[in-house]
Amino acid sequence: MSRKAATKATFEESLSQLETIVSNMEESSLPLEDLLSNYEEGHELLQQCQTMVENARKRIEVVQLNRVAGETQSENKLASKTSAGETPASEDSPDDIRLL
Numbered sequence: 001m002s003r004k005a006a007t008k009a010t011f012e013e014s015l016s017q018l019e020t021i022v023s024n025m026e027e028s029s030l031p032l033e034d035l036l037s038n039y040e041e042g043h044e045l046l047q048q049c050q051t052m053v054e055n056a057r058k059r060i061e062v063v064q065l066n067r068v069a070g071e072t073q074s075e076n077k078l079a080s081k082t083s084a085g086e087t088p089a090s091e092d093s094p095d096d097i098r099l100l
Contacts, residue, residue, distance in 0.1 A: 009048070014048050014049050015049055017045055018045040022042065025042075
């Protein structure tokens with residue numbers, strides 16, 4: 001498999017191909033040249049999978065940071081309204097029903 005073809009494959013496809021290569025190398029008595037070729041292809045697939053996992057991890061971190069930043073912004077707005085003497089809508093709104 002060429003590097004170009006490997007980059008177009010999904011993570012699952014690349015992982016499946018890698019598993020097939022490993023299985024073939026473990027179960028058959030391939031000539032040395034074929035083993036080396038399979039090893040090189042497997043190494044490329046492994047690097048591709050690792051890159052995809054790292055990219056996914058970074059995307060998750062961005063989402064989490066954005067969520068935390070959004071929560072912090074909301075808390076800061078609420079705190080600034082409270083300190084300015086405003087009552088947040090969630091506390092003393094006429095539409096709220098309070099049970100004592």
